[in-house]
Amino acid sequence: MKLYSTTLFLVCSILFFKATAQNDSMALVKGGVYLPLYGASGQTVKVDPFMMDIYPVTNEEYLKFVKENPKWKKSNVISLFADKSYLTKWENDTTYTGLPNAPATNVSWFAAKKYCECQGKRLPKIDEWEFAAMANEKVADARRIESYNQYILSWYETPRTFNNPIGESYKNYYGIYDLHGLVWEWTQDFNTVLITGESRKDGDKNPNLFCGSAAIGASDLMNYAAFMRYAFRGSMKARYSSQNLGFRCVKDIEI
Amino acid sequence: MCKGYRNLEFDMINKLKYFLIALSFVAISCNNSAKKDSTTSEDTSMETSETAKISDMSIYNLPSHWTTQDGEEIELKELQGKVLAMVMIYTSCQAACPRLVADMRNIEKQIPESKKDNVQYVFVSIDPETDTPERLTAFAKENQMEDDKWLFLRGTEEDTREFAAVLAVNYKQISPIDFSHSNIISVFNQGGELIHQQEGLGVNNKETVQAIIDLAK
Numbered sequence: 113m114k115l116y117s118t119t120l121f122l123v124c125s126i127l128f129f130k131a132t133a134q135n136d137s138m139a140l141v142k143g144g145v146y147l148p149l150y151g152a153s154g155q156t157v158k159v160d161p162f163m164m165d166i167y168p169v170t171n172e173e174y175l176k177f178v179k180e181n182p183k184w185k186k187s188n189v190i191s192l193f194a195d196k197s198y199l200t201k202w203e204n205d206t207t208y209t210g211l212p213n214a215p216a217t218n219v220s221w222f223a224a225k226k227y228c229e230c231q232g233k234r235l236p237k238i239d240e241w242e243f244a245a246m247a248n249e250k251v252a253d254a255r256r257i258e259s260y261n262q263y264i265l266s267w268y269e270t271p272r273t274f275n276n277p278i279g280e281s282y283k284n285y286y287g288i289y290d291l292h293g294l295v296w297e298w299t300q301d302f303n304t305v306l307i308t309g310e311s312r313k314d315g316d317k318n319p320n321l322f323c324g325s326a327a328i329g330a331s332d333l334m335n336y337a338a339f340m341r342y343a344f345r346g347s348m349k350a351r352y353s354s355q356n357l358g359f360r361c362v363k364d365i366e367i
Numbered sequence: 368m369c370k371g372y373r374n375l376e377f378d379m380i381n382k383l384k385y386f387l388i389a390l391s392f393v394a395i396s397c398n399n400s401a402k403k404d405s406t407t408s409e410d411t412s413m414e415t416s417e418t419a420k421i422s423d424m425s426i427y428n429l430p431s432h433w434t435t436q437d438g439e440e441i442e443l444k445e446l447q448g449k450v451l452a453m454v455m456i457y458t459s460c461q462a463a464c465p466r467l468v469a470d471m472r473n474i475e476k477q478i479p480e481s482k483k484d485n486v487q488y489v490f491v492s493i494d495p496e497t498d499t500p501e502r503l504t505a506f507a508k509e510n511q512m513e514d515d516k517w518l519f520l521r522g523t524e525e526d527t528r529e530f531a532a533v534l535a536v537n538y539k540q541i542s543p544i545d546f547s548h549s550n551i552i553s554v555f556n557q558g559g560e561l562i563h564q565q566e567g568l569g570v571n572n573k574e575t576v577q578a579i580i581d582l583a584k
Binding site: 349 | 428429535536537
């Protein structure tokens with residue numbers, strides 16, 4: 113019995129420190145109401161408060177994960193969960209290329225999801241990600257500010273930013289870095305984006321349901337930058353990975 | 368499978384009988400044994416011995432749990448050994464789903480009598496909140512699909528999202544009662560590997576039917 117309680121104490125205290133450490137690397141996004149690019153007929157969406165990783169997951173952190181969870185090593189991962197491009201630039205199961213603090217990329221949705229679960233976290237929903245990413249250094253919603261959009265668009269034109277270390281882009285209103293300027297990021301519900309080609313094949317009465325409405329329904333036609341993100345998400349499959357696609361995790365607020 | 372953080376307390380109670388080192392290792396590091404991993408723990412080795420060999424691309428690698436229209440709890444791998452024709456729908460759907468259901472019925476009709484027993488037709492709900500087992504039963508009845516070959520499944524929101532990701536089905540809730548979703552009927556072989564997908568509504572199902580006939584014994 114004494115053994116049990118000692119164990120319990122040990123486990124709990126380690127967990128406590130772990131949880132505290134996690135919160136240090138996360139920032140609070142207060143939540144609120146926003147009008148997404150693809151709202152349901154222009155409806156605003158309510159985003160509940162959540163904690164978000166300040167930085168994307170790095171090579172070094174991902175290496176730790178695959179060491180602890182060998183089934184996610186490059187040579188072990190099953191093809192249902194990751195295609196051949198998974199960790200493609202890694203020299204072997206435990207050697208990444210590039211900087212330790214560069215974002216981990218070439219990771220499939222399944223792998224990213226599992227990583228977050230193993231940290232007691234989850235992937236952000238599109239609305240959560242987009243909500244946090246509306247911020248510039250000063251304000252929570254900078255989408256109408258020219259310099260904000262210019263920053264994103266000039267990043268899109270800059271090649272190979274995925275090789276850069278984390279934390280070199282701006283620190284946003286919430287204290288979060290790299291939502292723009294480094295890599296694109298997985299979201300939990302990336303497959304809610306219905307602007308893929310397949311909808312065109314439907315002999316439905318309302319062929320514009322998905323496809324046509326993608327262009328017309330954009331809440332803000334000026335918002336080309338966000339359109340690119342949605343289009344990219346719509347083109348991905350869960351086992352795909354890409355060198356310019358990384359991820360970060362979020363956590364619900366514990367009440 | 369890596370144990371999620373949320374199961375931690377349950378894990379701890381469950382595993383206190385094992386060595387404390389093993390306990391803290393499993394619970395904290397989130398590490399768990401893969402089939403290829405040598406540190407196979409007791410419960411996972413039991414799990415793997417139950418399962419016949421499945422390939423890397425099999426949907427039976429998914430650990431998700433589902434509830435049928437009869438309120439029965441099942442794992443996907445229990446469907447192993449049959450050819451599956453699978454579609455994702457929701458029962459309150461007015462537009463596309465009745466046609467997808469009709470498509471499934473139409474496919475079933477074209478399968479020769481001798482092969483019918485080897486094929487399972489599966490409807491997975493994308494609206495688990497609304498589609499309770501009762502609702503699924505009523506839906507099955509309405510559509511005269513009460514036979515065993517028609518299976519209606521409902522899972523957690525997360526497992527459903529993951530399953531859709533595997534099938535490359537995209538869906539989004541657009542109002543409390545309505546979803547947009549891609550219309551895809553998928554055919555799986557006896558080992559759970561995706562063999563054929565038919566995209567769109569009311570399209571020619573000749574290839575889908577042929578795929579099933581070729582696979583079914």
